[in-house]
Amino acid sequence: MRHDLSQINIEIECTYMTKGAVMPFCKGCGHTHILRKLDEALIKLNLNPHDVCLVTDIGCIGLADYLFDKVHTVHTTHGRSTAFATGIALADKVLSTKNLKTIVLIGDGGAMIGLLHIVNAALLNTDVTVIVANNFLFGMTGGQQSSFSPLEFITQTSPYGNIIPPLDLCKVAMSSKAQFVARKISTDKDLVDVFADAISYDGFSIVEVLELCTEYAVEKNKLTGKDLQRIAEEHDHHLGILENRKTRSEFSLEYSEKILSNKKTLDLFNNFINAENLEIDFTKKFGKEKLEIIIAGSAGEKVQSSAAILCQVAAQSGFFITQKNDNPVTQGSGFSLSEVIISSEEIFYTGVDNPFAFIIVSSDALNEIISQRLFEKVNKNTIIIYDESLEIPIKTEKMYSLPLRRVCSPNKAALGGIDVLLNLTEPFPLQLFYSEIEKRFGKYDALYKDNLIKILTEKSTK
Numbered sequence: 001m002r003h004d005l006s007q008i009n010i011e012i013e014c015t016y017m018t019k020g021a022v023m024p025f026c027k028g029c030g031h032t033h034i035l036r037k038l039d040e041a042l043i044k045l046n047l048n049p050h051d052v053c054l055v056t057d058i059g060c061i062g063l064a065d066y067l068f069d070k071v072h073t074v075h076t077t078h079g080r081s082t083a084f085a086t087g088i089a090l091a092d093k094v095l096s097t098k099n100l101k102t103i104v105l106i107g108d109g110g111a112m113i114g115l116l117h118i119v120n121a122a123l124l125n126t127d128v129t130v131i132v133a134n135n136f137l138f139g140m141t142g143g144q145q146s147s148f149s150p151l152e153f154i155t156q157t158s159p160y161g162n163i164i165p166p167l168d169l170c171k172v173a174m175s176s177k178a179q180f181v182a183r184k185i186s187t188d189k190d191l192v193d194v195f196a197d198a199i200s201y202d203g204f205s206i207v208e209v210l211e212l213c214t215e216y217a218v219e220k221n222k223l224t225g226k227d228l229q230r231i232a233e234e235h236d237h238h239l240g241i242l243e244n245r246k247t248r249s250e251f252s253l254e255y256s257e258k259i260l261s262n263k264k265t266l267d268l269f270n271n272f273i274n275a276e277n278l279e280i281d282f283t284k285k286f287g288k289e290k291l292e293i294i295i296a297g298s299a300g301e302k303v304q305s306s307a308a309i310l311c312q313v314a315a316q317s318g319f320f321i322t323q324k325n326d327n328p329v330t331q332g333s334g335f336s337l338s339e340v341i342i343s344s345e346e347i348f349y350t351g352v353d354n355p356f357a358f359i360i361v362s363s364d365a366l367n368e369i370i371s372q373r374l375f376e377k378v379n380k381n382t383i384i385i386y387d388e389s390l391e392i393p394i395k396t397e398k399m400y401s402l403p404l405r406r407v408c409s410p411n412k413a414a415l416g417g418i419d420v421l422l423n424l425t426e427p428f429p430l431q432l433f434y435s436e437i438e439k440r441f442g443k444y445d446a447l448y449k450d451n452l453i454k455i456l457t458e459k460s461t462k
């Protein structure tokens with residue numbers, strides 16, 4: 001891309017734009033029209049600038065961020081802007097003000113790379129407006145063909161003319177249940193109104209705007225702005241507002257009604273207990289120590305789901321948690337391993353450096369731990385709870401050999417090991433753990449715990 005700023009020096013005076021900023025695009029580039037019209041649409045809607053979030057993609061259109069310094073801007077990776085916007089919009093609707101208007105600015109290159117994100121946002125019907133600046137090629141990287149290039153279009157990568165039909169994005173959006181869909185030309189007089197309607201639409205909306213890349217498309221294809229309508233018509237890509245209905249609820253409303261108000265979800269929230277007091281107990285007992293716990297067994301023996309129960313209970317008790325799972329690509333055979341971290345402080349690194357405990361319930365697990373050299377991180381205080389059938393090649397001061405597989409069954413051996421660990425250390429109330437097990441696995445036989453603890457006590461008194 002060559003941006004010759006001396007060619008153009010437009011002082012931007014509009015409300016939502018940065019005072020004195022200069023449009024960074026080549027002379028005549030359609031992006032200038034699109035951004036000016038977007039600004040006018042925001043002015044028309046009179047939105048609080050803090051209720052607007054522009055999410056930009058990679059490409060020339062992605063240079064828009066610094067032109068809009070009054071509103072929130074997020075610059076994202078190529079093609080992924082709609083996915084980021086979906087998350088931003090959902091977070092606002094579910095957790096925050098519910099007022100945010102999230103607008104994606106993406107080129108046809110980005111839309112091609114991230115097509116499924118657009119499809120997914122449309123299917124969800126999140127309150128996101130996607131503005132696709134379609135100039136039929138990748139501008140920023142030198143004018144290569146995109147999935148939107150018209151037939152016979154000459155680009156850097158189609159020097160004899162494109163022979164692949166262009167994607168009809170509006171049809172894709174409509175077949176993905178989008179209910180506000182428009183295809184416009186960047187110089188259309190009513191583009192401001194269409195943008196305003198799309199942004200104020202309560203749900204997913206998309207406006208594809210046809211425009212020209214003056215640097216790479218105009219000369220090679222002998223085009224003027226007047227050709228845009230012809231190009232659209234030749235490919236049967238209809239112009240105008242193609243869909244404007246409201247028969248679907250915006251996603252967060254569906255989510256609130258059908259998921260958040262669901263009895264199971266409410267029960268989960270009700271299970272949250274006074275985290276503040278727990279944190280004090282936890283800090284008293286463990287200081288600022290992070291509890292790094294490695295739980296390992298064999299595939300198909302509920303190792304990772306047992307670790308997930310531990311995490312769930314820790315999170316319900318107000319702690320920060322991470323869970324990192326590992327297993328061979330062949331699901332269902334070999335080892336299964338979870339690295340869990342529980343901390344009263346935010347966790348910024350998910351690796352295990354200083355293991356608090358190991359729970360090892362099968363030979364697959366032991367072999368993997370040895371081959372990953374995880375025992376090299378052990379210190380004298382590391383707790384090692386392991387099945388009686390295993391020979392552990394290291395020694396710490398806290399080794400507990402137990403008949404986990406025999407007493408609990410292979411499927412509940414990891415759970416039994418976690419149970420023993422929690423009984424030994426009590427980082428949070430055990431009752432939470434048992435009730436969570438019952439919810440997920442059905443009744444947890446208290447005999448497992450009683451038997452294991454009895455064996456433990458007998459061993460320690462010998």
Ligand code: SF4
Nearest residue numbers: 026029060139213214
């Ligand atoms: S899209 Fe084309 S005309 Fe516009 S700024 Fe980029 S290279 Fe220049």
Ligand SMILES: [Mg+2]
Nearest residue numbers: 107108137139
């Ligand atoms: Mg483009």
